[in-house]
Amino acid sequence: MALSRIPARRLIQSRTLDDISKKRAFDAALSALGRVGAAAHYLQSLPPSKVEHGSSPHAIKHLSNDYPVEFARAYLLKNVVKCALAGEIYSGHFRNTRRIIDLGTGPGTFLFSFASSLKNNEFVGIDRNYEALRLCAYLFRLVRLSPPLLICASLPEAIASGGMFFTASYLLAELADHELVRLAQLVTLRADAQFLVVDYPEVIARFSSLIPDDRFHATCSVTTDLPEELSSRMGDDHVSFGALFAPAIATRYRAIS
Numbered sequence: 001m002a003l004s005r006i007p008a009r010r011l012i013q014s015r016t017l018d019d020i021s022k023k024r025a026f027d028a029a030l031s032a033l034g035r036v037g038a039a040a041h042y043l044q045s046l047p048p049s050k051v052e053h054g055s056s057p058h059a060i061k062h063l064s065n066d067y068p069v070e071f072a073r074a075y076l077l078k079n080v081v082k083c084a085l086a087g088e089i090y091s092g093h094f095r096n097t098r099r100i101i102d103l104g105t106g107p108g109t110f111l112f113s114f115a116s117s118l119k120n121n122e123f124v125g126i127d128r129n130y131e132a133l134r135l136c137a138y139l140f141r142l143v144r145l146s147p148p149l150l151i152c153a154s155l156p157e158a159i160a161s162g163g164m165f166f167t168a169s170y171l172l173a174e175l176a177d178h179e180l181v182r183l184a185q186l187v188t189l190r191a192d193a194q195f196l197v198v199d200y201p202e203v204i205a206r207f208s209s210l211i212p213d214d215r216f217h218a219t220c221s222v223t224t225d226l227p228e229e230l231s232s233r234m235g236d237d238h239v240s241f242g243a244l245f246a247p248a249i250a251t252r253y254r255a256i257s
């Protein structure tokens with residue numbers, strides 16, 4: 001079925017962060033920004049290419065697929081902040097997860113946010129764009145973080161790999177309808193794994209509508225003004241994104257009775 005014909009069954013709830021979680025989330029975002037300062041500085045020092053920027057998903061897809069450096073220059077800091085905020089909302093769930101697999105890693109936004117706040121976790125990044133992965137590895141070295149294990153592969157099949165926590169940020173808008181349907185099927189099959197997906201709220205609502213009712217998950221949409229110290233560094237005074245979180249609902253091993 002074409003995705004555009006699939007009704008968005010579940011409404012995405014807007015989520016208001018209370019003052020305490022806002023402060024925690026802003027602190028996490030500030031610390032992530034502090035960690036990636038050298039990478040942002042390097043990207044800004046490169047000569048800009050002539051490619052046109054636009055804010056539609058189509059324009060961003062063009063940028064991230066064909067101009068990974070330009071994509072990173074425009075979106076690294078913005079996405080690091082969004083991912084840090086989304087990560088903070090659900091952090092209790094994945095803090096103790098050993099392996100975190102990032103789908104559609106690009107220049108490494110999600111992994112930067114996680115690697116700067118989580119210790120003792122193992123990070124894996126999967127993307128079909130070799131240039132983007134090379135840039136990710138370089139930026140990690142620039143900021144003196146150990147580069148994650150990077151795998152050049154096509155999704156959604158790569159999700160079958162052995163991770164217990166999957167993330168995907170701003171990947172869904174790039175997937176073709178049949179890939180999104182397949183990803184939703186795999187999410188259902190991997191009931192032993194947890195997922196955190198960050199994307200445009202309308203894309204999150206569509207993806208959520210593809211996941212069967214027996215795979216529990218929560219969606220939210222977050223819009224929040226940013227304090228001056230964050231907005232001056234990332235160049236926007238507010239952020240807005242959708243997030244989908246699906247906790248693990250089964251373990252791979254049966255208990256001995």
Ligand SMILES: C[S@@+](CC[C@H](N)C(=O)[O-])C[C@H]1O[C@@H](n2cnc3c(N)ncnc32)[C@H](O)[C@@H]1O
Pocket residue numbers: 060061064065075076079103104105106107108109110126127128129132153154155156168169170171174175179
């Ligand atoms: C918009 S970028 C997002 C990068 C990063 N997650 C972020 O938030 O900054 C999307 C990435 O997904 C990758 N991608 C899109 N479709 C893919 C597929 N079918 N298999 C593997 N990677 C894919 C693209 O190469 C691109 O690097």
